[in-house]
Amino acid sequence: MELPEPMNPRDDPREVLLEYLDYYRWTVREKVTGLDDAALRTSRLASGWTPIELVKHLVNVERRWIVWGFEGVDLPDPWADARDDRWYAGPDERVEDLLDAFDAGGRHTREVVMAYDLADLGAPSDRWEDERLPPLERVRLH
Numbered sequence: 001m002e003l004p005e006p007m008n009p010r011d012d013p014r015e016v017l018l019e020y021l022d023y024y025r026w027t028v029r030e031k032v033t034g035l036d037d038a039a040l041r042t043s044r045l046a047s048g049w050t051p052i053e054l055v056k057h058l059v060n061v062e063r064r065w066i067v068w069g070f071e072g073v074d075l076p077d078p079w080a081d082a083r084d085d086r087w088y089a090g091p092d093e094r095v096e097d098l099l100d101a102f103d104a105g106g107r108h109t110r111e112v113v114m115a116y117d118l119a120d121l122g123a124p125s126d127r128w129e130d131e132r133l134p135p136l137e138r139v140r141l142h
Helices: 013-032 051-070 095-115 136-141
Strands: none
Touching: 013 051, 013 095, 013 136, 051 095, 051 136, 095 136
16 A cells, blocks of 8 residues: 555545545554564653554544544543553553454544544534534544
8 A cells, every 4th residue: 555645636535534544554554563572562662652552542542533532422441542641552462453453443434434524523522521522624633
């Protein structure tokens, strides 16, 4: 898969956003597939984040923004990717399972994005703590 071309015309701006998200999901999958467990759980960054923690974070951030933040569905643990103020993946979590969840989240996001206009506001939820609701466009860009 290649980075979407800026001059690749689309009739629907939602498709542009989704095309880029699909590309970045594919890139994450390519970067972590084939890494052994030690590499998945070892950081090379000053932040200390590991590849498996990044994947888990991406799964959860999409759930927070689309499912909880836009659809207004309560999540049992919206911050499941964090522990002690940092990203976290447990020793029993497998990157294959997280990648499957990542792909499923992407499919769900596509369904939601294509079902609404980008200007549509999400459903109220405790995600926003009585703040103004953001439109789908801003949720997707975030």
